[in-house]
Amino acid sequence: MLLILFSGKAEKFMVNIPELDVSPVQGSIGKSTTALGLIECTFMCDSEEFCDAIYYNQSSSRCTTVHNQTDNYSIQTELSGIYYKTKEVKTCLYEGYEYAWELDVCLKFYITTTERLSWSYSRTRCQNEAGDLVVVDSEFKDKLFLLYLNHIHDMTSVQRWWIGGSDVLNEGQFEWISGQNITYTNWDPGQPDNASNDGTTNADCIQYFFRTIEQSFAWLDLRCDSNISSICESRAFI
Incomplete structure (x- = not known):
């Protein structure tokens, strides 16, 4: 699932990385609160300077933002929901090239x-x-x-x-x-x-x-x- 975010002039998207839904990731929790939906959860991440990932639990509407750039300890993700990682869309210089975020x-x-x-x-x-x-x-x-x-x-x-x-x-x-x-x-x-x-x-x-x-x-x-x-x-x- 891809979600487009706009932060200033930089276009970003968020992509689900299924293998990290159930595995600890490196980082620190920025904010954990309820959100009206997945889109609002992505906006919460976009408003935080160091946020580059979220966990969203659809059943509880719990949104947890992750600051992977600040700390280096593991978050136990089994309590957090589905993992989405922020990726910046880059524009290729030469004609016919497509950006591969992976x-x-x-x-x-x-x-x-x-x-x-x-x-x-x-x-x-x-x-x-x-x-x-x-x-x-x-x-x-x-x-x-x-x-x-x-x-x-x-x-x-x-x-x-x-x-x-x-x-x-x-x-x-x-x-x-x-x-x-x-x-x-x-x-x-x-x-x-x-x-x-x-x-x-x-x-x-x-x-x-x-x-x-x-x-x-x-x-x-x-x-x-x-x-x-x-x-x-x-x-x-x-």
């Missing part, structure tokens, strides 16, 4: 046939927009991109996407474009195998590939000169 970055998915380029040209295009190919260095980011890509696949049937990993510099040692070794992985079984679909070797770059049987995406290595779709991430905001 990562605090702007993302662009190059989908169409004419937009499909090699790994290096795809990366250059991202860099020209103050970004780079996406680095998927955690399970959280991987699961998030799986949601994105599955949704796009349902609409467009696009099956291959470049991301920012390769073993170009050291065969067999995959690393991210940031230079860090790849520790978290989502390789398809048997990957990487240094082979492309046409039987050629030197498959040095990482792609997300849609697996028809599993109906989901996983990582495969592919020749870097293959022209496929790509995902850019940028922190260029207006």
Whole structure:
């Protein structure tokens, strides 16, 4: 559930984070009182300088504001209700990018046939927009991109996407474009195998590939000169 808040000129929204409904969070209680509804509860948070989250109990109409920026002890949430976190909506500088609040970055998915380029040209295009190919260095980011890509696949049937990993510099040692070794992985079984679909070797770059049987995406290595779709991430905001 998303709720739009306006605080001065900054547009914000609040999003429910279900896993925190029943788990302690870090912070201190700002105010705990009854509210006429969820909207009024969000306005209460918006009026407090350090409030960045609320708990709202619909059955009791109890609204509890949380100041996560001030203290660092745990609040026992089982008495408080459903957790909503404040997120600021940022505007991306470059055309076609959308703000992903979960990562605090702007993302662009190059989908169409004419937009499909090699790994290096795809990366250059991202860099020209103050970004780079996406680095998927955690399970959280991987699961998030799986949601994105599955949704796009349902609409467009696009099956291959470049991301920012390769073993170009050291065969067999995959690393991210940031230079860090790849520790978290989502390789398809048997990957990487240094082979492309046409039987050629030197498959040095990482792609997300849609697996028809599993109906989901996983990582495969592919020749870097293959022209496929790509995902850019940028922190260029207006």
